[in-house]
Amino acid sequence: MTFASRMTRQPTAFNPDRGKEARDLFADLPPELTGLIEGAAGCSPYLSTLLHKETGWILPALEAPEQAVDTLFADLREMAPDRLPDALRQAKRRIALLAGLADCAGVWSLEEVTGTLTRLADLSCQLALQATVGAEIRRGKLPGATEDDVETAGGMVAFAMGKMGAFELNYSSDIDLICLFDETRYDRSDYHDARSSLVRATRKMAAMLSDLTGEGYVFRTDLRLRPDPSVTPVCMAMAAAETYYESLGRTWERAAYIKARAAAGDLKAGAAFLETLRPFVWRKHLDFAAIQDAHDMRLRIREHKGLGGALDLYGHNMKLGRGGIREIEFFTQTRQLIAGGRDPDLRVRGTVDGLRVLSEKGWIPQDAAAKLTDHYRFHREVEHRIQMVNDAQTHALPTNDEGMLRIACFMGRDMDDLKADLRRRLEEVHDLTEGFFAPDAAAAAEETIDREMVQRWRSYPALRSTRAVEIFDRIKPRLFQQLSRAARPDEAVRAFDGFLAGLPAGVQLLSLFEANPQLIDLLVDIVGTAPELSAHLSRHSGVFDAVIGGDFFTAWPGLAVLREELSSKMTAETDYERKLDLARRWCKEWHFRVGVHHLRGLIDADGAAAQYADLAEAVLAALWPEVVAQFAAKHGDCPGRGAMVLGMGSLGARRLNATSDLDLIVIYDADGVEYSDGRRPLASRAYYARLTQAMVTAVSALLPEGRLYEIDMRLRPSGTQGPVAASLTSFRDYQMNEAWTWEHLALTRARAVAGDPNVAKDVEAVRREVLTSSHDAAKVIADVADMRAKIADAKAPSGPWEAKIGPGRLQDVELLAQASAVMFGTSAQSMPEALEDAVKGGWLLEKEREALNASYRLCWKLQMVSKLLTDKPLDPDSIGQGGCDMLLRETAAADIDALLTELRRKTQAAGEAIDAALARDISVRA
Numbered sequence: 001m002t003f004a005s006r007m008t009r010q011p012t013a014f015n016p017d018r019g020k021e022a023r024d025l026f027a028d029l030p031p032e033l034t035g036l037i038e039g040a041a042g043c044s045p046y047l048s049t050l051l052h053k054e055t056g057w058i059l060p061a062l063e064a065p066e067q068a069v070d071t072l073f074a075d076l077r078e079m080a081p082d083r084l085p086d087a088l089r090q091a092k093r094r095i096a097l098l099a100g101l102a103d104c105a106g107v108w109s110l111e112e113v114t115g116t117l118t119r120l121a122d123l124s125c126q127l128a129l130q131a132t133v134g135a136e137i138r139r140g141k142l143p144g145a146t147e148d149d150v151e152t153a154g155g156m157v158a159f160a161m162g163k164m165g166a167f168e169l170n171y172s173s174d175i176d177l178i179c180l181f182d183e184t185r186y187d188r189s190d191y192h193d194a195r196s197s198l199v200r201a202t203r204k205m206a207a208m209l210s211d212l213t214g215e216g217y218v219f220r221t222d223l224r225l226r227p228d229p230s231v232t233p234v235c236m237a238m239a240a241a242e243t244y245y246e247s248l249g250r251t252w253e254r255a256a257y258i259k260a261r262a263a264a265g266d267l268k269a270g271a272a273f274l275e276t277l278r279p280f281v282w283r284k285h286l287d288f289a290a291i292q293d294a295h296d297m298r299l300r301i302r303e304h305k306g307l308g309g310a311l312d313l314y315g316h317n318m319k320l321g322r323g324g325i326r327e328i329e330f331f332t333q334t335r336q337l338i339a340g341g342r343d344p345d346l347r348v349r350g351t352v353d354g355l356r357v358l359s360e361k362g363w364i365p366q367d368a369a370a371k372l373t374d375h376y377r378f379h380r381e382v383e384h385r386i387q388m389v390n391d392a393q394t395h396a397l398p399t400n401d402e403g404m405l406r407i408a409c410f411m412g413r414d415m416d417d418l419k420a421d422l423r424r425r426l427e428e429v430h431d432l433t434e435g436f437f438a439p440d441a442a443a444a445a446e447e448t449i450d451r452e453m454v455q456r457w458r459s460y461p462a463l464r465s466t467r468a469v470e471i472f473d474r475i476k477p478r479l480f481q482q483l484s485r486a487a488r489p490d491e492a493v494r495a496f497d498g499f500l501a502g503l504p505a506g507v508q509l510l511s512l513f514e515a516n517p518q519l520i521d522l523l524v525d526i527v528g529t530a531p532e533l534s535a536h537l538s539r540h541s542g543v544f545d546a547v548i549g550g551d552f553f554t555a556w557p558g559l560a561v562l563r564e565e566l567s568s569k570m571t572a573e574t575d576y577e578r579k580l581d582l583a584r585r586w587c588k589e590w591h592f593r594v595g596v597h598h599l600r601g602l603i604d605a606d607g608a609a610a611q612y613a614d615l616a617e618a619v620l621a622a623l624w625p626e627v628v629a630q631f632a633a634k635h636g637d638c639p640g641r642g643a644m645v646l647g648m649g650s651l652g653a654r655r656l657n658a659t660s661d662l663d664l665i666v667i668y669d670a671d672g673v674e675y676s677d678g679r680r681p682l683a684s685r686a687y688y689a690r691l692t693q694a695m696v697t698a699v700s701a702l703l704p705e706g707r708l709y710e711i712d713m714r715l716r717p718s719g720t721q722g723p724v725a726a727s728l729t730s731f732r733d734y735q736m737n738e739a740w741t742w743e744h745l746a747l748t749r750a751r752a753v754a755g756d757p758n759v760a761k762d763v764e765a766v767r768r769e770v771l772t773s774s775h776d777a778a779k780v781i782a783d784v785a786d787m788r789a790k791i792a793d794a795k796a797p798s799g800p801w802e803a804k805i806g807p808g809r810l811q812d813v814e815l816l817a818q819a820s821a822v823m824f825g826t827s828a829q830s831m832p833e834a835l836e837d838a839v840k841g842g843w844l845l846e847k848e849r850e851a852l853n854a855s856y857r858l859c860w861k862l863q864m865v866s867k868l869l870t871d872k873p874l875d876p877d878s879i880g881q882g883g884c885d886m887l888l889r890e891t892a893a894a895d896i897d898a899l900l901t902e903l904r905r906k907t908q909a910a911g912e913a914i915d916a917a918l919a920r921d922i923s924v925r926a
């Protein structure tokens with residue numbers, strides 16, 4: 001397609017005389033192109049001048065603009081060093097003219113315009129560096145360097161920062177460079193001479209690009225973004241720069257490095273340096289304190305430039321003013337800083353790309369990203385027209401109607417329509433971004449708050465710093481408003497007091513609340529309803545990171561996804577202890593998610609139980625190979641076929657609650673191998689025993705991030721008297737010949753959760769063999785009756801709301817279902833299925849089965865709510881209105897009294913059904 005056929009818009013000449021003069025230079029062009037040239041020249045004295053200077057070049061360039069650019073760049077690469085300064089200036093004129101016309105005509109997109117200007121800047125820097133460093137080498141001033149080092153500038157690299165780094169250069173942009181050199185390329189004794197030589201080369205490079213000569217200039221070059229520019233040379237050693245950033249680097253410098261890239265010189269060394277700086281730029285945890293730094297920086301810029309106050313279009317700064325380009329850039333970069341340490345996908349340089357990825361990953365709403373992207377493109381178009389008028393580095397709109405009319409003509413717009421559009425866009429950008437940096441506070445509701453308690457908050461560790469207090473004061477109106485709206489405000493305030501008192505520090509978390517006000521609503525919901533969840537939050541406030549991670553309220557991903565996610569994260573970590581802490585952080589975030597979903601009614605008790613079980617199994621499955629690998633590094637690979645982890649009890653039945661520990665058995669198959677083959681070999685039995693202990697430690701040890709779960713291994717063969725790991729052969733022999741009835745009952749809920757799948761398959765075969773073997777029903781019933789009596793003697797129910805212990809409650813119903821599974825050979829880990837088999841086998845009546853199921857369902861709901869809300873026995877008087885509301889929602893009861901009545905009725909019916917079943921004289925052999 002020709003240039004003319006690709007045109008989508010055309011400017012109108014503001015100065016018809018200058019436009020006609022330019023048009024007359026090109027007698028035989030198509031009408032579209034003559035109209036474009038007339039309009040552009042009639043609006044911009046700068047473009048008019050370039051058209052006169054570059055008449056012979058621009059005509060063929062317009063026929064194939066992309067090819068013209070490539071040819072121009074190729075010619076520059078062949079240019080002799082002594083001719084380079086003038087050649088670069090000529091190239092800048094030609095690229096500016098071609099890009100200006102392609103931009104005005106809509107032939108090139110914003111990215112093509114800014115990308116072409118940036119490519120010229122990159123090439124100019126590279127060629128200027130090669131010329132100046134080459135001169136130093138040829139003079140013998142760069143120690144040890146030869147002509148082969150010219151291309152890599154003797155180990156020096158120019159980092160493109162800001163708009164150049166992001167391929168977003170304007171027509172009249174400065175280029176911001178940070179020049180560093182790889183000091184490891186030089187002997188220590190040559191360091192000072194090498195640095196002096198490269199400093200000279202850097203200064204000459206900057207002069208070659210920015211000095212104004214009769215041919216103009218290439219790019220104004222700013223080297224002041226380097227560390228501490230008032231006292232450091234224009235070219236620094238990478239080691240010195242790294243030390244500075246690690247010890248003194250500020251948030252604005254972190255933000256600057258989002259767009260940084262190695263643009264000229266030793267690109268390989270530059271890429272390695274940027275990787276070294278990655279932990280400085282991209283923090284490990286969500287970094288919400290960066291928001292306040294960015295907000296303060298914006299305010300300082302406005303104050304320094306005098307850009308505060310109401311919006312006035314005339315003279316308004318499209319870059320730094322209200323609703324301007326910088327607000328969109330700050331909004332985008334700060335969001336990237338917050339989460340980019342955890343999500344590498346956010347580490348993109350361009351503003352438009354940043355908005356796109358933030359939207360795709362759920363960090364900002366899609367409609368907000370779309371609006372800001374559209375406004376950003378429009379703002380940059382206006383900025384370009386302002387700068388193209390006279391090649392001026394300005395971002396300010398004209399100060400009068402005449403100037404505004406010129407810009408409207410340049411854009412092919414009606415002036416009044418353009419002004420209305422400008423105002424609307426600036427205000428919308430301000431509204432979208434200001435709410436992120438400084439959200440408006442709702443009216444305070446402090447009259448409902450205990451003032452004495454509020455005064456006490458200032459003494460807590462979380463509010464001891466001035467910065468924390470400042471942030472807290474800003475979020476306090478919304479916090480107080482939400483606390484005052486709680487069902488029982490006094491309860492909510494006291495609960496929040498406990499949460500705040502437990503926080504070791506406050507700036508990060510309070511900054512998070514300021515940036516995400518909806519989290520205040522969630523916090524009040526939690527502290528007003530679930531004190532134990534609140535206490536967990538105060539100790540592990542980092543789990544709030546997960547809430548704003550983009551998918552916190554989406555559907556449960558399932559066991560396979562969880563296991564894969566944790567495994568991949570642990571594989572990427574090299575240090576074993578850090579792997580264990582990583583698993584703890586990850587598990588706490590997901591555990592918190594399940595609790596919040598249950599608290600807010602997004603899932604019910606059964607859903608929460610299954611999710612807690614998925615989470616525990618995912619952790620065990622991902623940890624096991626890490627523990628095995630760590631152990632094998634010292635003692636060799638697992639002798640024989642390996643081992644598996646058998647989940648028992650609630651884990652095996654996939655019915656965990658918020659505070660469940662894990663009942664585990666480790667079973668191995670040495671397959672005749674007597675010793676491991678590592679540098680410190682162990683006998684197989686000792687190997688698997690110590691491997692099991694290592695696994696228990698990995699799960700239950702108290703590390704900086706806490707512990708994962710408490711582990712209980714008393715269900716292993718022979719209980720605490722037996723080895724911590726059992727061989728497959730001994731496990732089968734024990735279960736078939738020595739196990740007590742209660743151990744067979746426990747097998748009804750056993751399930752493989754980690755380890756070698758082939759060994760797990762054989763263990764499952766043993767389990768099925770045991771359960772489907774013939775059992776004496778009368779003996780099973782007698783043993784269960786005896787066990788039931790011993791349980792009743794050992795532990796009485798904690799009160800009327802007890803859900804687990806007592807006749808007709810959870811443990812009682814589970815015991816009967818397990819007995820049925822053993823008697824009738826039910827190998828599935830399903831209580832309803834076991835009770836159904838009891839009816840088919842004549843042990844239970846149908847109405848008894850219904851009573852057992854009804855009591856179990858109600859008690860399970862009470863147990864799940866109780867374990868989420870408190871570590872004490874369930875008592876509606878102590879869990880507050882929010883807790884009572886959750887109980888009623890979960891059980892669909894009309895009120896607390898009705899719920900207690902229903903509990904008593906259902907557990908009594910279930911207890912009587914169990915009494916009747918255990919008293920029946922049946923002769924069943926299954």
